[in-house]
Amino acid sequence: MQSxxxxxxxxxGISLESFDYKDTIIFxxxxxxxxxxxxxxxxxIS
Incomplete structure (x- = not known):
């Protein structure tokens, strides 16, 4: 998962700090x- x-x-081009660890991430x-x-x-795609 981490990889x-x-x-x-x-x-x-983002940092991992901006993730929340759920099925769908929003950043x-x-x-x-x-x-x-x-x-x-x-x-x-929404």
Whole structure:
């Protein structure tokens, strides 16, 4: 799980401190809010 989160952080250029550790994480990167599904490893498009 930690390595998955690290990969997401690298992809979006954010720090792990901005994550909350649930099935779907919500964070801000590059000026936009991103909803990311950890289980399916993809961005949720709403």
């Amino acid at each position: 998955r989160l690290a990969n997401i952080a690298l992809t979006y 801000t990167a590059n000026g936009r809010t991103i909803h990311y599904d950890i289980r399916n490893m993809k961005e949720v």
